[in-house]
Amino acid sequence: MQNQPHLTDRVALDRNRARADLQDAMFLHALAQDEIQDRLTMVNKGFTRPAVVTGFPSVWERCVPNAKIVADTEVLALETGAHDLVIHAMGLHWADDPVGQIIQCRRALENDGFFLAVCFGGQTLHQLRASLAQAEVELTGGLSPRVAPMAEIRDLGGLLQRAGLSLPVADTAPLTVTYESPWALMKELRAMGEGNALQNRLRTATSRSLMIRACEIYVESFMKNGRIPATFELIYLTGWAPDDSQPQPLRPGSATNRLADALGASEIKLPK
Template structure:
């Protein structure tokens, strides 16, 4: 029986999060919270049994009143069928088994309950990833894992379907933040608790000449008007726990109205 490959060093992740600056480093969480709250108002439904999965309970506690808060551990401390809303809050990119995380959230939902997740997508920090990879390759002749792999939006809807959620939707909200230098970006990542916690990371400090070369490449390649950009690609996913009251897809070939009639257009038959 194959075991799930280990992506994240949980001890390192917890250490990084404990060092995070909750006063200055949570601006991405604040942006995600604002977006989540906007989306919940559009649902036009009251939620009385919400739960939030997060590594930052103090930050996310304000999203929904009286929500049950649980850590984003491998096994989520959620009761089956106990919630009408489960929010997975900016932690899915660190999960060894993201589909398993979503399945656990779906099982915690009652019928017609809402799952809403926000995670970082594949374009996140693409500038930093490219320059670090080039610098390390030039100087050491190899590459080491530095930034957690993140899924592309085209894959996210499929994750929701694999987890058994109905009416899946995934969309992206890209944010571009600018900094005075790559060093300021790296300092901010530490304040966010988002520095390297990969299981296969280097277990020694990165060579100084690699970091200096990466910083120079970053400036040469991406600097604009005296500042360097950093992309944070936030992907929002929603899906519903299946229920008979939800719209159901029709069986292929069961349509009773022609498309041409619905559009008020003339039908032109193709030549045989």
């Protein structure tokens, strides 16, 4: 794989994850697991050699029975063609090379193997990002990296195609959670293991005045009914390792029936 610019400070990310509260702060992971298990029940296929790529092995080991659990490091510990299911769980937003991660998962699949990923999308924490940015511009005249940049659904869907997966699908499930204050939100983010681990983050402590101003902006701009909302957008990606048994697209111009006939509608000729 080509060298990629480093988005993530891996040492800081591992430290943040090691400090996570795995008992009381993993509700988003629990929701993602429930959704993945529901989706797997809708797939007309049994899986006997699954693998899960995650930064939280003790949380995700119960998602799929007898799955091989591997860390979401730059090079994944997956053997070529060894699995009929690979799940990438809640880590793509920290990947320096997300398409490289998906390509490695694709290579680990046998023909007609299933890939499923869940990660945070671009709308995640947009309220917090906007409040921090406005406060920093007001007080310092500049901006520094504070929240990991997260891809939009269209971009993530494109990664599935670039990775060579068939029948790619990307869909989103935004969730709004409310908190007593921005301080409570930031405390829970740390408990989730989702603190700032960006490579280019400031290495000095953020001034208290900046954080107080950001919280004021958050409350002024977003508070409703005495609580502040925080958006978490979970994006789900699915695709299949190519196989001759899968449905194939028809060659353009090869249709034998008209759409108007299928719809029972009258065809209107366009003026030339």
